[in-house]
Amino acid sequence: MSSLTSLAGFYPPTDTQAKQFLAAFVALFAVVLAHSVWSSRTGKLPPAINPPKLYDLTGGSTKDDFLRRSYEMVHGPSGEGPDRPYTVYSDVGPVILLPPKFAEEIKNNPKLNFLRNSEEDFHGSIPGFETFRADLSGQILVQVAKKQLTKFLNKITKPLSEETAFSLQTILGDSPEWKEFSLPTVNLSLVARLSSLVFLGQKLCRNDDWLKITSQLPVDLFYAAYKLRMYPKLLRPLVHWFLPECQRIRSELAQARSIITPVIKQRQAEKRKALEEGLPVPTYDDAIDWAEEESKRIKYEPATFQVGLSVAAIHTTTDLLSQTILELLTHPELIQPLRDEAVEVLRIHGWTKAGLYNLKLMDSILKETQRVKPIQMISMQRIADAEVRLSDGTVIPKGSKCAVANTSRLDGGLYEDPQKFDGYRFVKMRNDPGKENMAQFVTTGVNSLGFGHGSHACPGRFFAANEVKVALCHLLLKYDLELAEGALSEVTSYGFNLNYNPASRIRVRRRKEEIAIDSL
Known part of the structure; x- marks a missing residue:
């Protein structure tokens, strides 16, 4: 009221x-x-685990209950989730949750629309949320990540290392004395710089105004989307004008435009001048040019696109890097073996594709981190463009939402002692005949849903893996790290999200690295 x-x-x-x-x-x-x-409440949905009460006209009580008890609703008493489809009434509306065994069945079903689901969950038709529009995400952003970014990986490893060295010097410094830092702040700043290097080049990746926007706006977008979901869908086109959270993201998006637009205009002028003078048209080999190439005459706004890249890349990669560091500081016996591996591999291969591939213990720890704490408890979120009937007879009605519960990660039949963090788990799996590929961090599957699976698996996962590996090599070889006194590393759930402690703090001091990684 x-x-x-x-x-x-x-x-x-x-x-x-x-x-x-x-x-x-x-x-x-x-x-x-x-x-x-x-x-x-209409439609032939599977039985609901938390059906809304008749008196709950706004749906608010049902949403609040879900946000508090979501882990229990997804995982069930056993921790592995129910073995048949059921409906959860969530903050994004009713969602049909499918057991992991259905991931293979639905992964490429053209009737189940990933992009529409994202647009609806994040209000893509409402001013301020344009970055979630299906056409922008689907036909430009995804293609840029799949085609251009992946193709660029071989060229970017060395520049990523150089920017990591510069960024850590700026963020953490060189003091041999212990200093305390906020872990989320350190990693958000680092990942924003590294991602912006690839997306926009060195000049903007060191622009303080851009770094502030690209770090804060994704966080504010997710929070504004959550706040707006608390209102009935038909009222959101009106309510958003009055919500301070929505007003804030529109202001931040305007600031992003004020930074990006002059860069676009300068490039356009340089290209026109080259054409007029009969000179080769300059190319920049970054996401601004890639988007122009992939847009194929789709009308889009460059600043909105760049924010979309930030949302897709920075938030998730920061989460992975932060949780990995927390796991390492909780299991410090893993740190020296990681350092030894990095020294051995980098001496032989340097900052190359082969070098990053051969960081096998690090790759295993990243995959184990994602297994223990994925960013969400569900994966493969979709909206049905038409009715879909599954192999067990379950019907997904047209217009309804579905997702796969990411619960096989805790299945004792698949993983020995699944509640335990085992950094060597996937190193050992690589030695099993036929399992080498599945044991790799970037490989998706029914039992590895952290990046999704199928045609809509995260297209930026290869870049994210490389980015985090480069960052960890620099952090572990150049610094001693430990949890600050009283710091907590426990994971909490809220809605479908699994969150590391945002108040996590670490202590850091400079150490002498065993190999001069800045000059490799």
């Missing part, structure tokens, strides 16, 4: 006409609420 009161404040009840208008608005509000709730 407080939201209604704040909206009503725009119509002071001082005359009859205003009072009548407000009364009509209240009536419309009630009708919309009822329509929203009841429409979400």
